[in-house]
Amino acid sequence: MFTTSRLISNWLLVALPIALCACTSSDAVVPTPKNVIEAKPQSSPPSVNNADKLNSIQEERYSLLIHRVDKRLEVRNNQSVPIYKATIGIGKGGLKDKQNMNDFVTPTGEMSVDLILYKKSEYNQISQDNVKRFVKVTQYRNLVNPQQGLAQLFKNMSSLDFDGNGSPDGAYGNGYIGLTSTTSITGPKMSTFQGTPYWFSIALHGTPNPENIGQANSGGCIHLDSNTLQQLIEKGWVKLGTKVTVVD
Template sequence: MRSLLMGAVLVVVSGCGSSGPLSREGRASKDSIRIQLDAAEPSASAGELNQGREPLRFKVGYGRNGMTCAGSTFEEGWTPLGTFRVNAILSEDRFVMDPALVKESGKTETYLRENLFRNMSSIDFKGDGETGEYGEGYISLAPVPATPQPFRFNTYDGKFRWYSFAIHGTNDPSRVGKSITGGCINVDRKVMADLLTTVQLGDEVVISSDSPCTP
């Protein structure tokens, strides 16, 4: 298995047609986020958020190595297809996490709320002196049905963090809409801000593609 760097994230890019923050009111409660990846033309990869009125469409970026089939074990650089459940929502202003993960962390919820996203944002994953590579937030995703994964709490570069597949922001908007991430899906600042006000613990995210996947 390749060395594990950044937690892969579902990345949601620029909110096309969005006129402001998304409201939780009136949106579908499940299966409301769908991501379609395009291997031939990464810039055509897009997501759709069904919020109970006209759907919000947005660009997304994905893994630099391509896509793996549903049920696969996550590896650095590869974005898995399939159905996922939101099991944590992390940002400077919002902390929601599956109670089973809080227990697994060995830390108190207060500690995680005050430190986890700040720790993760302070890591320079590429070694180029730049931090904040998750941008405005990190929405962690667990595969459905559950399959063996390397997701875990650990210490990276001296910082306690949560490692998983996720949708997250970016400190470099030019990376959105490209096959360039560590496996996560990334989105721009505006879309991530919208998602952070809309996504709920337990929501389902479906990632698909018309292109062949790697078993």
């Protein structure tokens, strides 16, 4: 014979598991413990990818604006704001329209960089268009190699004796930034002088004569002092494809 207390005990043994199962169902409301603070929904901040940000900085493109009359160069950032200015030298042919590579005139117009040669050969660069063009010519093939070839090309150019005094002129100083254009005369590019292959184009380059800066003494190229040349190349302000505009 069961007593009342025994009946209650047996009922609890059956009911308790059922109650515990109900607490884990999807419809159950689970009370939040008093020591837990519920997070409030917040709007997600914009996602910032550090790698993308770094790449955008590294890929920032600069441009050069050159004034023939004032003999001044400006480096401009992406917003066309000048960040650097320097005095330059220009062609001794005067402020005229350029007719050919022998008139000593610095051309005006829109140009772009297609070759960089520098005393530190790790900065040397050449456009693929130039490589494709001159790799077909046996005499020039090895000189358009982006590594040893460009270093040898600059050695060739530095060894030339244009004035015929029997010693190298070092006419290009510490570096040479070749220019190309579809609308302005910029040269035949690769050529030879007394049998030595060299690059023959309108360019921004150094000079062994500091007094040329601020003057109209060049054969048509733009003379730069060694500090300006270094900053343009080593700071990455000038790269292949950099836009160069020459105005009066």
